[in-house]
Amino acid sequence: MNSAPEEQSRILIIDDSATSIRLLSAILKDLGRIWFATSGEAGIALAREHRPHVILLDVEMPLMSGYEVCRVLKETSETRDASIIFITGQSGMESEIRALEAGAVDFITKPVNQPVAKARVCTQLNVQRQAEALVRLAKRDGLTGLFNRRYFNEMIELEFSRHQRQGHVLGLALIDIDHFKAFNDGYGHLEGDTCLSMVAQTIALATQRPSEIVARYGGEEFVAILPHTTLEEASKYGAWLCEKIYDLKIPHQFSSCASVVTISVGVAALVPSENSTIRQLINAADHALYRAKAAGRNRVIASDSG
Numbered sequence: 371m372n373s374a375p376e377e378q379s380r381i382l383i384i385d386d387s388a389t390s391i392r393l394l395s396a397i398l399k400d401l402g403r404i405w406f407a408t409s410g411e412a413g414i415a416l417a418r419e420h421r422p423h424v425i426l427l428d429v430e431m432p433l434m435s436g437y438e439v440c441r442v443l444k445e446t447s448e449t450r451d452a453s454i455i456f457i458t459g460q461s462g463m464e465s466e467i468r469a470l471e472a473g474a475v476d477f478i479t480k481p482v483n484q485p486v487a488k489a490r491v492c493t494q495l496n497v498q499r500q501a502e503a504l505v506r507l508a509k510r511d512g513l514t515g516l517f518n519r520r521y522f523n524e525m526i527e528l529e530f531s532r533h534q535r536q537g538h539v540l541g542l543a544l545i546d547i548d549h550f551k552a553f554n555d556g557y558g559h560l561e562g563d564t565c566l567s568m569v570a571q572t573i574a575l576a577t578q579r580p581s582e583i584v585a586r587y588g589g590e591e592f593v594a595i596l597p598h599t600t601l602e603e604a605s606k607y608g609a610w611l612c613e614k615i616y617d618l619k620i621p622h623q624f625s626s627c628a629s630v631v632t633i634s635v636g637v638a639a640l641v642p643s644e645n646s647t648i649r650q651l652i653n654a655a656d657h658a659l660y661r662a663k664a665a666g667r668n669r670v671i672a673s674d675s676g
């Protein structure tokens with residue numbers, strides 16, 4: 371869950387004419403995965419299920435018109451970001467305005483001009499891809515590529531609630547590079563950045579179980595959300611991370627605890643109840659980290675509260 375592959379484009383065609391669907395499917399077949407529906411209601415259901423990037427929507431349909439379908443799609447959280455392109459037999463400024471006002475981004479007139487239709491759908495798929503890239507970037511820390519603190523805040527809320535509902539134990543690890551100020555002062559900020567990135571990548575590679583998330587929590591501090599993980603398991607994870615970072619053997623002649631870069635880790639775990647809070651879990655891990663530093667660094671300490 372620490373990186374995501376780029377997804378295939380998804381296109382939905384909603385049109386009551388089977389001939390029209392066949393024609394559009396043939397034109398668009400190379401652009402991504404295609405679903406189709408012959409009524410507005412079926413189209414809305416498919417859109418909610420598959421979250422298409424682009425929806426081609428026939429304006430003139432019995433029961434529910436394209437305008438009505440569009441309104442529902444725009445009011446539904448799972449479908450509101452799709453690019454809707456109207457397909458209409460009516461040309462003229464009035465129907466164009468009505469289509470755009472209903473929330474469509476573009477429209478294609480019947481009889482369909484094949485290259486024009488394909489180009490219009492391509493344009494919207496590109497817009498969607500760029501929007502997705504922006505959303506992905508907004509979750510990431512620029513230097514290390516890890517998730518950022520804002521994303522951590524969102525995910526810990528979700529995981530805390532999920533574990534509360536399930537009555538399961540949730541683990542958390544706070545990870546801090548030892549004597550990093552001395553590293554920066556001794557080797558320079560650029561070397562410091564490189565060191566940070568190497569440590570971040572190593573932690574991310576070591577934290578790959580489903581739903582585990584590693585984020586950059588602050589300057590040289592990282593946080594790992596460890597779903598369904600007891601305090602004992604979290605301690606083992608922390609000890610393993612300490613070894614992995616030690617084994618990188620990044621020289622650190624300015625450290626008082628080793629000749630290479632090391633980390634300290636504080637871990638905590640709890641089964642969220644009505645009375646427990648996220649802050650409590652973070653504070654417990656933070657206090658454990660403080661004790662790991664005080665005890666000589668390059669080690670994991672498990673919280674005795676939390």
Ligand SMILES: Nc1nc2c(ncn2[C@@H]2O[C@H](COP(=O)(O)OP(=O)(O)OP(=O)(O)O)[C@@H](O)[C@H]2O)c(=O)[nH]1
Binds near residue numbers: 550552561
């Ligand atoms: N190169 C680099 N340094 C950073 C970045 N963010 C924070 N730092 C540095 O990280 C250092 C953190 O220093 P301290 O909080 O004193 O901690 P420390 O020196 O690691 O000491 P202990 O945690 O007690 O072992 C500071 O010198 C920050 O400037 C960054 O993005 N790049």
